[in-house]
Amino acid sequence: MLTCVTALLLLALVLALAWWGCGTRRARTPGPLPPGPTPLPLLGNLLQLESGRLDRALMELSGRWGPVFTVWLGPRPAVVLCSYAALRDALVLQADTFSGRGAMAVFERFTRRNGILFSNGQRWRTLRNFTLGALKEFGVGTRTIEERVLEEAVCLLDEFQATAGAPLNPRQLLDNAVANVICSVVFGHRYGYTDPEFRRLLDLFHDNFRIMSSRWGEIYNIFPSLLDWIPGPHHRIFGNFTELRVFISEQIQRHRQTRQPEVARDFIDCFLAQMDKEQQDPESHFQRETLVMTTHNLFFGGTETTSTTLRYGLLILVKYPEVAAKVQAELDAVVGRAHAPRLEDRARLPYTNAVLHEIQRFISVLPLGLPRALTRDAHLHGHFLPKSTFVIPLLASSHRDPTQFKDPDCFNPTNFLDDKGEFQSNDAFMPFALGKRMCLGAGLARSEIFLFLTAILQRFHLLPVGSPANIDLTPQCTGLGNVPPVFQLRLVARGGLSPATHTQ
Numbered sequence: 001m002l003t004c005v006t007a008l009l010l011l012a013l014v015l016a017l018a019w020w021g022c023g024t025r026r027a028r029t030p031g032p033l034p035p036g037p038t039p040l041p042l043l044g045n046l047l048q049l050e051s052g053r054l055d056r057a058l059m060e061l062s063g064r065w066g067p068v069f070t071v072w073l074g075p076r077p078a079v080v081l082c083s084y085a086a087l088r089d090a091l092v093l094q095a096d097t098f099s100g101r102g103a104m105a106v107f108e109r110f111t112r113r114n115g116i117l118f119s120n121g122q123r124w125r126t127l128r129n130f131t132l133g134a135l136k137e138f139g140v141g142t143r144t145i146e147e148r149v150l151e152e153a154v155c156l157l158d159e160f161q162a163t164a165g166a167p168l169n170p171r172q173l174l175d176n177a178v179a180n181v182i183c184s185v186v187f188g189h190r191y192g193y194t195d196p197e198f199r200r201l202l203d204l205f206h207d208n209f210r211i212m213s214s215r216w217g218e219i220y221n222i223f224p225s226l227l228d229w230i231p232g233p234h235h236r237i238f239g240n241f242t243e244l245r246v247f248i249s250e251q252i253q254r255h256r257q258t259r260q261p262e263v264a265r266d267f268i269d270c271f272l273a274q275m276d277k278e279q280q281d282p283e284s285h286f287q288r289e290t291l292v293m294t295t296h297n298l299f300f301g302g303t304e305t306t307s308t309t310l311r312y313g314l315l316i317l318v319k320y321p322e323v324a325a326k327v328q329a330e331l332d333a334v335v336g337r338a339h340a341p342r343l344e345d346r347a348r349l350p351y352t353n354a355v356l357h358e359i360q361r362f363i364s365v366l367p368l369g370l371p372r373a374l375t376r377d378a379h380l381h382g383h384f385l386p387k388s389t390f391v392i393p394l395l396a397s398s399h400r401d402p403t404q405f406k407d408p409d410c411f412n413p414t415n416f417l418d419d420k421g422e423f424q425s426n427d428a429f430m431p432f433a434l435g436k437r438m439c440l441g442a443g444l445a446r447s448e449i450f451l452f453l454t455a456i457l458q459r460f461h462l463l464p465v466g467s468p469a470n471i472d473l474t475p476q477c478t479g480l481g482n483v484p485p486v487f488q489l490r491l492v493a494r495g496g497l498s499p500a501t502h503t504q
Helices: 004-021 054-065 084-092 104-112 119-136 143-161 171-186 198-214 213-222 232-258 267-277 288-301 305-318 320-336 343-348 348-365 395-399 443-461
Strands: 070-075 075-083 378-380 383-385 389-394 460-464 489-493
Touching: 054 070, 054 075, 054 305, 054 395, 075 084, 084 378, 084 389, 084 395, 104 213, 104 232, 119 267, 119 288, 143 171, 143 443, 143 489, 171 198, 171 267, 171 288, 171 305, 171 443, 198 213, 198 232, 198 305, 213 232, 232 267, 232 288, 267 288, 288 305, 305 320, 305 348, 305 443, 305 460, 305 489, 320 348, 320 443, 320 460, 343 348, 343 443, 348 443
Parallel strands: 075 389
Antiparallel strands: 070 075, 378 383, 460 489
């Protein structure tokens, strides 16, 4: 019996054959590329990647074709970097060359290569430098942002406390907590956990992340002009984007009406001030649409992946209660229960730190990374790669590299511990990518993952609904991101810590 996806692919093939009139023509390549599996006309290598776990399928192909090889995603060739060594040699040792952003149709339609995530060239460099400076000005990377996360953690813990140990799906509460941190930087304020408008927006972000991580999202990026005519959930992405754009535009308009030019309250004020400075410059990159897209990029990037990591982390800790218990014992011994853990405690919590790193390694929340494009010709592992080559930096392959991690397909915190039980970093750990396109919010995300998860474990026992042995850690869908399965857990307060004493 044909699966829905197979039927969709066959339909795409028939339409494409009718459209182009020839099933043997391949897309023009920018030059010779590394070898890889033989593609079919128009479909490329899609049938070899039909499993729905594109990261695993690519790693299997790498076993035959090596760490640098070419696959055809429909009519488009993509060079895959598969292994820690290949990723390091490209993204770090040739950082400038691999600093271009490869096009993804689902984002192209919305952003039109605007904003910070999907722009290139001088626009990207200008926006990146400006955004880094603005984020630092508003506390990212400083003690100020730690205080904001700790304040939000108290609100989150109070929400969990109110459940009185009843089963709950933690997604919305975690989304709200994480989003409030970046909102305080971008919008200048936080939102209540029951705010219906904000909960709607977080649901839109989650829905888009899930659809873009599904097979529908993958196929849209390969055959966008065809999928525009085929019914499916992928159409919701663009309706969601439109609703998000309206919300961000309204926030910008409110800032225009209430801001005082001499005092920047947040990122939007800072950007508006730069727009005023360059309003006479026809080549300026500081335009209203750029502000909308950059704000969306920061909002999405600062919420969905971190919240997904926290949610997946809770699921893993529920499945492995002995790991959670060992973290709690270390927290009790080092931090105690009189105050919340702080970032300065991290160096004295080697096992806890190792567990948090192992969660991120194990789940690889963005398994394929975001695509790159070469800014100039390059040589890599004996292969010539022409300028503009589309590159997939398979981050999950570094996390599953057996030369870097022992038993990499299993959850094992000792991957980040030395023989003495001290924390041991590993250069193959790259959840935020590498090089010039490394996530701008990597430092903030690390802080949030540590502060939120340790605060939860300090206050609560994590109890499963059912048997831990029956918990399946397989992603609900995978593609752009690894989305954890929907689950419930119970949070039961541990003794010796009251809500009043948890604040600083």
